[in-house]
Amino acid sequence: MENYENAVIGEETIIEENVSVGVRYHPAAGCAVIGDHSILRSGTVIYGDVKTGSYFQSGHYTVIRARVEMGDYCTVTNGSVIEGLVKMGDSVRLMSHVYVCSRTVFGSRIICGPGVTFLNDKRPGRDNAPTKGAFIEDDVMIGGGSLILPGVRIGKGSFIAAGSVVTKDVPPYSFVKGFPAKAEPIPADLDVPVSPEMACQKTDLWHPLGPDPWQAEWVAEYGSEPVPEPLTGAKKPNTKGPI
Numbered sequence: 710m711e712n713y714e715n716a717v718i719g720e721e722t723i724i725e726e727n728v729s730v731g732v733r734y735h736p737a738a739g740c741a742v743i744g745d746h747s748i749l750r751s752g753t754v755i756y757g758d759v760k761t762g763s764y765f766q767s768g769h770y771t772v773i774r775a776r777v778e779m780g781d782y783c784t785v786t787n788g789s790v791i792e793g794l795v796k797m798g799d800s801v802r803l804m805s806h807v808y809v810c811s812r813t814v815f816g817s818r819i820i821c822g823p824g825v826t827f828l829n830d831k832r833p834g835r836d837n838a839p840t841k842g843a844f845i846e847d848d849v850m851i852g853g854g855s856l857i858l859p860g861v862r863i864g865k866g867s868f869i870a871a872g873s874v875v876t877k878d879v880p881p882y883s884f885v886k887g888f889p890a891k892a893e894p895i896p897a898d899l900d901v902p903v904s905p906e907m908a909c910q911k912t913d914l915w916h917p918l919g920p921d922p923w924q925a926e927w928v929a930e931y932g933s934e935p936v937p938e939p940l941t942g943a944k945k946p947n948t949k950g951p952i
């Protein structure tokens with residue numbers, strides 16, 4: 710199914726098959742605006758009242774609900790969901806299966822590893838407090854599988870280790886890890902600017918107009934290599950059969 714009569718599509722934007730963009734979630738819904746040089750991959754669903762910048766890239770089965778605004782060079786990859794009412798600056802990259810609840814705000818040059826979850830309701834169904842999303846400042850990296858609790862603010866330049874559960878505000882330039890996460894000053898090797906190639910990527914991985922780096926890497930690194938030996942010290946298999 711293709712549906713983009715309620716959308717303004719930028720110049721040289723690629724739309725694959727089975728994409729819905731400008732979905733009229735309500736009779737009063739406005740249109741969706743997709744910037745120039747973007748790509749909407751098959752399975753993408755984008756509601757009305759969404760505005761992307763140039764070089765926006767969606768993955769397969771990306772869902773973006775209404776009232777989302779993003780700058781240029783944003784990427785929302787396979788299976789990621791943005792629930793609506795979300796703001797993003799430039800160069801925000803969400804890897805696969807990232808869940809962004811409403812009222813989350815992102816600055817610019819932010820990377821979220823796969824499976825990061827943002828929450829906005831501290832006691833669902835238990836009180837009537839208004840929902841409050843997280844606020845992620847510029848130049849933050851959030852490791853895969855991390856959980857960012859409602860209303861948490863992550864300061865500029867911070868690095869969140871994979872699998873962290875961030876329950877409190879994080880001061881700028883922190884290194885954060887653990888459950889619950891603890892912040893410490895960022896070490897020198899992580900206190901570096903996001904590379905321009907990452908921040909302003911015009912074509913993401915597997916892009917039809919981009920280079921095919923995998924072809925060369927696969928042959929060079931894996932093609933002629935023997936399969937590595939198994940790790941030693943593994944537990945012996947159970948030979949006694951079922952209990």
Ligand SMILES: CC(C)(COP(=O)(O)OP(=O)(O)OC[C@H]1O[C@@H](n2cnc3c(N)ncnc32)[C@H](O)[C@@H]1OP(=O)(O)O)[C@@H](O)C(=O)NCCC(=O)NCCS
Pocket residue numbers: 821822823851852853869870871872873886887
């Ligand atoms: C935090 C991180 C940068 C540390 O890398 P590093 O500096 O090379 O550190 P090491 O792997 O040498 O580990 C150092 C110590 O930290 C621990 N550690 C590493 N990653 C950790 C994590 N995510 N959470 C908790 N502890 C961690 C290690 O177990 C080790 O502990 P030890 O000293 O008791 O043995 C890295 O592990 C990480 O989480 N990167 C994010 C990866 C990611 O999400 N990428 C997304 C795209 S795929």
